[in-house]
Amino acid sequence: MDKPATIKDIARQLNISISTVSRxxxxxxxxxxxxxxxxxxxxxxxxxxxNKLALxxxxxxxxxxxxIVPNLDYVLATMVRGIDEVALEAGYTVMVCQSNExxxxxxxxxxxxxxxLVDGFIISVSSETKVFDHFKKIQEKKMPVVMxxxxxxxxxxxxxxxxxxxxxxxxTEHLAEQGYKRxxxxxxxxxxxxxxxxxxxxxxALKKYRMKPDPDLMIHCDFNQQYAxxxxxxxxxxxxxxxxxxxxxxxxxxxxxxxxKEKGLRMPQDIxxxxxxxxxxxxxxxxAISSVDQPAFDxxxxxxxxxxxxxxxxxxxxxxxEVLRPKLYVRESSLRIxxxxxxxx
Amino acid sequence: MDKPATIKDIARQLNISISTVSRxxxxxxxxxxxxxxxxxxxxxxxxxxxNKLALxxxxxxxxxxxxIVPNLDYVLATMVRGIDEVALEAGYTVMVCQSNExxxxxxxxxxxxxxxLVDGFIISVSSETKVFDHFKKIQEKKMPVVMxxxxxxxxxxxxxxxxxxxxxxxxTEHLAEQGYKRxxxxxxxxxxxxxxxxxxxxxxALKKYRMKPDPDLMIHCDFNQQYAxxxxxxxxxxxxxxxxxxxxxxxxxxxxxxxxKEKGLRMPQDIxxxxxxxxxxxxxxxxAISSVDQPAFDxxxxxxxxxxxxxxxxxxxxxxxEVLRPKLYVRESSLRIxxxxxxxx
DNA sequence: TGCAATCCCGGTAACGTTACCGGTAACGCT
DNA sequence: AGCGTTACCGGTAACGTTACCGGGATTGCA
Numbered sequence: 001m002d003k004p005a006t007i008k009d010i011a012r013q014l015n016i017s018i019s020t021v022s023r024x025x026x027x028x029x030x031x032x033x034x035x036x037x038x039x040x041x042x043x044x045x046x047x048x049x050x051n052k053l054a055l056x057x058x059x060x061x062x063x064x065x066x067x068i069v070p071n072l073d074y075v076l077a078t079m080v081r082g083i084d085e086v087a088l089e090a091g092y093t094v095m096v097c098q099s100n101e102x103x104x105x106x107x108x109x110x111x112x113x114x115x116x117l118v119d120g121f122i123i124s125v126s127s128e129t130k131v132f133d134h135f136k137k138i139q140e141k142k143m144p145v146v147m148x149x150x151x152x153x154x155x156x157x158x159x160x161x162x163x164x165x166x167x168x169x170x171x172t173e174h175l176a177e178q179g180y181k182r183x184x185x186x187x188x189x190x191x192x193x194x195x196x197x198x199x200x201x202x203x204x205a206l207k208k209y210r211m212k213p214d215p216d217l218m219i220h221c222d223f224n225q226q227y228a229x230x231x232x233x234x235x236x237x238x239x240x241x242x243x244x245x246x247x248x249x250x251x252x253x254x255x256x257x258x259x260x261k262e263k264g265l266r267m268p269q270d271i272x273x274x275x276x277x278x279x280x281x282x283x284x285x286x287x288a289i290s291s292v293d294q295p296a297f298d299x300x301x302x303x304x305x306x307x308x309x310x311x312x313x314x315x316x317x318x319x320x321x322e323v324l325r326p327k328l329y330v331r332e333s334s335l336r337i338x339x340x341x342x343x344x345x
Numbered sequence: 346m347d348k349p350a351t352i353k354d355i356a357r358q359l360n361i362s363i364s365t366v367s368r369x370x371x372x373x374x375x376x377x378x379x380x381x382x383x384x385x386x387x388x389x390x391x392x393x394x395x396n397k398l399a400l401x402x403x404x405x406x407x408x409x410x411x412x413i414v415p416n417l418d419y420v421l422a423t424m425v426r427g428i429d430e431v432a433l434e435a436g437y438t439v440m441v442c443q444s445n446e447x448x449x450x451x452x453x454x455x456x457x458x459x460x461x462l463v464d465g466f467i468i469s470v471s472s473e474t475k476v477f478d479h480f481k482k483i484q485e486k487k488m489p490v491v492m493x494x495x496x497x498x499x500x501x502x503x504x505x506x507x508x509x510x511x512x513x514x515x516x517t518e519h520l521a522e523q524g525y526k527r528x529x530x531x532x533x534x535x536x537x538x539x540x541x542x543x544x545x546x547x548x549x550a551l552k553k554y555r556m557k558p559d560p561d562l563m564i565h566c567d568f569n570q571q572y573a574x575x576x577x578x579x580x581x582x583x584x585x586x587x588x589x590x591x592x593x594x595x596x597x598x599x600x601x602x603x604x605x606k607e608k609g610l611r612m613p614q615d616i617x618x619x620x621x622x623x624x625x626x627x628x629x630x631x632x633a634i635s636s637v638d639q640p641a642f643d644x645x646x647x648x649x650x651x652x653x654x655x656x657x658x659x660x661x662x663x664x665x666x667e668v669l670r671p672k673l674y675v676r677e678s679s680l681r682i683x684x685x686x687x688x689x690x
Numbered sequence: 691t692g693c694a695a696t697c698c699c700g701g702t703a704a705c706g707t708t709a710c711c712g713g714t715a716a717c718g719c720t
Numbered sequence: 721a722g723c724g725t726t727a728c729c730g731g732t733a734a735c736g737t738t739a740c741c742g743g744g745a746t747t748g749c750a
Contacts, residue, residue, distance in 0.1 A: 077418075
């Protein structure tokens, strides 16, 4: 009653061999129906639970997935929920590790999980990470890796991402259509792919609307509210200040909003603002901030599905790159002209 | 080069026994300095990583902690970060599972992790859970369990929690001191301990300020924004409507705020509002909402420390209950009288 | 020189499980 | 009677690791 029961215990009590017990429990054909019943009954009675460790050791797979994320903010937590959903269904358990946007922490976490704890990884890279040796090490061990949200071009692995370029395009196009003439962008660190893609969309939209990109209006700053606040202050202090700002994240949009309010400028009249992620907060502030929504939950699910597929088919899916479409939600912060059809939520 | 190296490989290449290799790798005294060096060198060269599975199987512990949370909102994600911090330091890896506030999901997750995947649990229970058999099963296996945030009185296990009564008291006292006379409370489901404690603090404060509790002003509703919105609408439709509302969470405070604004009432003049959790959002909305802050990160760290202690000392800490103090942050939504000393942030 | 202590090492069992091989009995068929 | 087939079961090795026991060789001391 103290130690958990094993197949040995069952075998001993039933006076049969452990091999037979093992077979009986696994529904292999070569076992008498009576003995099987007896085994099953006793297993139930002893509340036998197969030892996952022994199993994993034997067949060299753990049925665990290592998920590494830079943090657990709204968007990523939602994605993780999506991953969890699919993984559980497929018989996998996920191990979530936060790198806290720290390169060192990311390496430690990876090493940890690599120690025969997981069968593979689903990864969203930290913004600090510029070298990917620790991820390549995973692939050397022939472990499947799926990237999500923030992809790594250098890494030969499948990935799921948002069409960030389209998102940047939608946001900027909307601002242009609303009559804004000097549209600034608050982007993230230069090594961050998602940031660069969104900026590319921004540039494309400018081109389409025949606006000349102005380097002074394209700011790179850290991915948080505080830096966006400062950057916005500087933008607004220019002699030819921008009349609209597109920020690469909602956190940054909030920072920008605070700076704008402090300066006494009104949205959307004096200045337009569009964020990215569509976190719940943006519809609660005044004025409500327009934002590009990403299907985070679905993105997580897709990543997990891709992982499962890679494991099952054991095929090379390294060239697969699923792209999901974002959708702009227009709110007061950028709406100067009455919309053709109603939206927001 | 394909399969990961084992101590067998090292032993074979060095023409010594696996026992010696094992000893050398583990710094046990009984091994020649030369052989040790050789072993270490070869281990390095083959990039040998000890197989955690085999180790766990052998010594019957995994050095994993199962963390079960109802969701990953701001507060819980912060707590998990705290747990992670301490656990990593102590050589443990955490497995986070979300129950999505679902009883069934909680059971599934627990069973999963129970299958010899973890050494014990750090748990915050789902709001749906009313029966705790699945947690008692853990204890039957002699596994350590630490509860955090939402405790279970029925369970003989150590826990870390907020002084929710004090939090409720602080919030209500503040409203009373601001001159509000009819203070309502939006509480959570009746089976949720943290909600009841906060309400008790509310009642204590009322008593202290000689205000009679009015059942019509004490609403139980589900833990989210939508229900709080509806409940607030009903409150405001009363003939003798409340002039202040204390909500048990910030989500609910947001819901209440929307209903208040819609009704055309002003905060803090017409009605006062205080939330709970001090999520970033409350300082961003207009007016900024007063809220009771909880030291979520510290609370998580403390929970993990308690866990580690339980494992190491192997002593019965089931009666330990650490209580952390909350702190009210006063903002515009409830500030009618100039404060004696500056605060907010 | 003899004996014990010390240093270092190897063999084996065990953790719980499954894969593989082999074996026994019963049966049916020619 | 002899043979092959089927149905069922047991023994053993193996996954990678450590704990334990039992050595042999070398050293120290009397």
